[in-house]
Amino acid sequence: MNNTFLYIITVIIWGSTWIAINYQLGDVPTEASLCYRFGLAAIVLLAFCRWKNYSLSFKAKAHIQFACFGLTLFGCNYFLLYSAQEHINSALTCIGFSLIMLFNIINASIWYKTKISGRVYLGGALGLIGIVTLFWPEINNTTLGREALIGFSLCLAGTLFASVGNMLSIRNQKLNYALVPSIAWGMTYGAVFMAILLFIQGKEFSFSYTTSYIVSLIYLSIFGSVIAFGSYLTLLNNIGAHKASYASIMFPAIAVIISTFVEDFNWSSYTVVGLSCIFIGNLVVLSPVNKRKKTSIEPVDGACIT
Template sequence: MVNTLLYAITVLIWGTTWFAISLQTGNVPAMVSVFYRFTIASVLLLGVLKITGRLSKITARDHRFCLLQGMCVFCFNFLCFYSANRYINSGLESVLFSMSILFNAVNGMIFLKQKITRRFLIAGTFGIIGIVSLFWQDLQASNISSHILTGIGLSLLGTYGFSLGNIISARNQKQGIDVLSANAYAMFYGALTMIAIIFVSGTSFQIDTSISYLSALAYLAVFGSVVGFGTYFTLVGRIGTASAAYATVLFPLVALGVSTAYEGYVWTESAVLGLTLILLGNIVMFYKPKTSKAMTKRIRAVAER
């Protein structure tokens, strides 16, 4: 029940962040918006944890891992995807981001010795085929060119960075570091890394004072960052990197729901098929049929013979 709740919260929040990010597209450079987001998120989370006495004190070595997590998840990941958006559309980016399922499974096997289960392989197959079918019109509309390949490369690089951040988070949790504390430190380090990139690149600081930009920034900082990453990385610690990453397949459906309501997204036959396959994948991944006590005793009796 707890895992289901964490999964649902993650999907609902991250599914709506795509629309919030689109509201920030404009005069403010992407890296500056990302810096604002994680500066606010880290200061807020560090402050709350400090005041409530829940901020964990960690070793210098653990701080280095939090730095790596921040660079992977709260800096380079977003920098790559914002940059990729100049070359490919967000639909294709979502397709590529769903590859985090495979990246997490492989990285979990390499770094954490996690096994890839048959259930995951079946669910992952449904999910990947479903997400491609869901965005099939976008894929068909994209003529392969150097610009498209650049966008694909940046998206995959950002997705792999996200996956590495998952592995680091799982490592931190195994060391007994509280998820929220690790996220707070990592977001702070991610913001510091981003401001260094801003200064090196000579990007100018700007701020959009419109209600839409500021409300989107507040939502992304509080819900998209503090709450969303908190529930997701908690899920990573509870069910593993591979299973948790299945949320990245489902949250584009929420994004499309928002797009249908506010941006006039039109559902095609391939999109409906994709939705069906993704839901089937979720059933395979998380459905566990209840077995009666009597049936359990019979199964054990047969197994002991």
Template sequence: MNAVLYILVVAIWGTTWIAIYMQQGVVSVPVSIFWRFAVAAAVMLVVLLALGRLRRLSLRDHLFCLLQGACVFGFNFYCFYHAAAYISSGLESVIFSMAVLFNAFNSMLFFRQRPHANLLPAAALGIAGVVALFWHDLIATQLAPALLLGIALSALGTFGFSLGNMISTRHQRRGLETLSTNTWAMCYGTAIMGVIALIRGDSFMPELSVRYLGSLFYLAIFGSVIAFGAYFTLVGRIGASQAAYSTLLFPLVALSLSTLYEGYVWHSNAVIGLAMILAGNLVMFSRPGMFNIWRKRTA
């Protein structure tokens, strides 16, 4: 079951970066985020109410859902959508892979949780592989100011996502159902973006084009309802640090699509990066301590 959830998250979220890029245009960022999660929250509410699965929460739990909505379904995407104007969707997905480190750090900070025995070597391989994948692009941009701003926004959004992971962990430790807390958090995130749009004086009219509405539907149903449900379920089953390792595979999906539709050329550094990321996955999901055992045997 964990493998199915893991693959589902990688397959969907690895493609949502392109959909976010397709949202760029005449519609403001808060309004695009508002409609994305308004649709997702409405679908979740209808389904859970029909199945009798929407659980009551205490006022304290609602406050944490409000905070989760701000972190995961609001301000983090506010950063990601703005970053898409400065850097490529592939590079955004690379920076988002830092979630594995943020989650490990925040798990120790908030829950005094020791990292998985294989996390550090796996993360080192994975992140080094991601850097190798995009080394050619990083050199080509020569660290322009726009690139630095895009990187900063993406890193800030990733940290917000990690904080939301910690709140989800808190929910599940209290025995709260993931679908219910996600739904309430989406509602609050939608409301927050709606208020921001109203304060800015933005129009709530979406762009009536196949490109915009198609990407909106994909982001709302697949990227939000399905993927977030699968991801936070995975957080509850294997922990935030291990679940976040899936983010290291997102750039591979983005690159595969770019190869098919944008003519991406695989340089030698990209092949090396791919090998390192796959090796990191093998280390991460091997038996705890296997890496240390292998190191002792070869010493």
């Protein structure tokens, strides 16, 4: 698919999943909800692979790779971020997760020796400034204490796991593992990990038969997992992790716009300045590079949004 379309789909879907996630929090343990989410997504993807005759047979070495991929991106990442929100508000969690772009820049340099152009740093800086400005009223009212430190630490740990999962996804592609089967197996192992974690903690599987819980679960599984992750992980290989991860900075902007219509969110000067910085940063990072000039980005990461 066209990279622009993949990017828009990723941003819109993940920018709206915050609504669905709200309906997942409550009586059902987080681990169980995540197990249901990625378990259902894995079943859909495995069925799709069978329908399209994609091979699901891999050697043990590949399954170790898929297990690590699933553990980091579909397991530890979400568990730690959900746990973080038990200690801090969603604004701080959002800011912490937006740092994935910085983590991806560092990890891409370490894992794949990717050289990053100055425009990516500039755009990323604008995006981070925009995120902080957007949520400044909430940040200003936050008491910095033990709870905030614990929550933000959990958030950063979850973000780091997500970044490692991004690197492992790129490794899957470099090893010529087909994308959809790789994601299917990764989500399978992620769901299994959450089930084991639930068991270790002595918690029980439970389920909410309310319409809101079931509908939100289906939305998160099909749209938030199958479609959004498929689009995002394709972008990782097409334009590079450092560029694709700018989507994480765009999520809050989309969430605010949706909240304006759904929850009557009132805009302020912080909202206008924050969103402006985010969108300008997005243009700086993703606008096409002049092909007449040499680019400092390696071919595998060098394709631009078109």
